[in-house]
Amino acid sequence: MEVSVGTAALALALLLLPLLYERCGSFRFFCKMGFYNGWILLLALVAIPLCALRGRDVENMKIIRGLMQHVKRLYGIRMEVRGAHNFPPRQPYVVVSNHQSSLDLLGMMEVLPDRCVPIAKRELLYMGAVGVVCWLGGIIFIDRKRTHDAISTMAEAAHTMLSQDVRVWVFPEGTRNHSGSMLPFKRGAFHLAVQAQVPVVPIVISSYQHFYSKRERRFTQDVWGTGTCGAGG
Numbered sequence: 262m263e264v265s266v267g268t269a270a271l272a273l274a275l276l277l278l279p280l281l282y283e284r285c286g287s288f289r290f291f292c293k294m295g296f297y298n299g300w301i302l303l304l305a306l307v308a309i310p311l312c313a314l315r316g317r318d319v320e321n322m323k324i325i326r327g328l329m330q331h332v333k334r335l336y337g338i339r340m341e342v343r344g345a346h347n348f349p350p351r352q353p354y355v356v357v358s359n360h361q362s363s364l365d366l367l368g369m370m371e372v373l374p375d376r377c378v379p380i381a382k383r384e385l386l387y388m389g390a391v392g393v394v395c396w397l398g399g400i401i402f403i404d405r406k407r408t409h410d411a412i413s414t415m416a417e418a419a420h421t422m423l424s425q426d427v428r429v430w431v432f433p434e435g436t437r438n439h440s441g442s443m444l445p446f447k448r449g450a451f452h453l454a455v456q457a458q459v460p461v462v463p464i465v466i467s468s469y470q471h472f473y474s475k476r477e478r479r480f481t482q483d484v485w486g487t488g489t490c491g492a493g494g
């Protein structure tokens with residue numbers, strides 16, 4: 262039986278991949294992040310028909326939350342939630358939280374209250390199936406380059422919060438920040454809370470430097486915490 266050089270090379274590469282995964286941290290990092298994005302894309306394809314039954318509706322966030330909650334287990338991540346009782350039980354509020362990387366989605370989905378939607382950069386809307394799901398979940402999109410438009414969108418959000426009993430989750434740093442400290446806060450979240458006359462609920466997603474670092478291309482597994490720090494008016 263003849264084996265072509267191409268087939269032999271492919272077989273060798275397939276044999277070497279597990280070895281590379283075991284030995285090379287950077288390769289493991291790219292595999293894990295590639296799988297993370299690919300898996301979310303796949304979940305989005307499952308979520309679209311389920312969410313489409315309602316159309317664009319914040320209740321769809323329950324479907325998204327439900328579909329996302331197993332993802333942490335695929336990565337051997339165990340989460341600890343502290344202070345969940347600090348969410349006001351029966352009124353709208355603005356959640357403000359730190360934002361380290363796209364892994365924050367896992368922390369967010371662990372504690373996301375009912376009828377709560379994030380404010381996201383408009384670019385997410387164009388991420389294929391992921392964008393469609395975000396839209397169906399009622400996520401509020403802002404164009405960060407057009408402050409005036411972003412402010413109008415947030416004014417509408419203040420109205421929606423009160424008229425439709427919706428909570429809003431904002432990353433006040435306005436971008437991902439994995440430096441270990443916080444960036445200066447943008448002001449939108451606080452204007453929103455004042456305009457809607459609702460409390461601000463701060464949430465801390467604890468640092469995951471010890472198991473994840475994009476700069477060092479390191480992604481191992483560990484315990485990870487999310488804590489709400491109490492509600493203030």
Ligand SMILES: CCCCCC/C=C\CCCCCCCCCC(=O)SCCNC(=O)CCNC(=O)[C@H](O)C(C)(C)COP(=O)(O)OP(=O)(O)OC[C@H]1O[C@@H](n2cnc3c(N)ncnc32)[C@H](O)[C@@H]1OP(=O)(O)O
Binds near residue numbers: 301405412415432446
């Ligand atoms: C099942 C499978 C599904 C799979 C798919 C989906 C998976 C999960 C789905 C859910 C997950 C999605 C989660 C996505 C998370 C994405 C996170 C992000 O995208 S973070 C980036 C976007 N977010 C933000 O930027 C929010 C924070 N930014 C702000 O609030 C900003 O203030 C602003 C954008 C409104 C304006 O920005 P900017 O001009 O740069 O900065 P400022 O200095 O803050 O403001 C300038 C002046 O404007 C005044 N201001 C601001 N906001 C208001 C307002 N609402 N009303 C009135 N005035 C406002 C501000 O005070 C400044 O004026 P000054 O006179 O200097 O005070």
Ligand SMILES: CCCCCCCC/C=C\CCCCCCCC(=O)OC[C@@H](O)COP(=O)(O)O
Binds near residue numbers: 302360363364366388
């Ligand atoms: C037709 C185009 C197809 C594109 C397909 C792309 C597939 C991508 C699949 C899955 C992506 C999963 C992660 C999505 C949620 C990411 C949330 C996030 O962390 O957004 C970044 C935003 O907070 C801040 O952005 P910047 O740090 O300012 O930048």
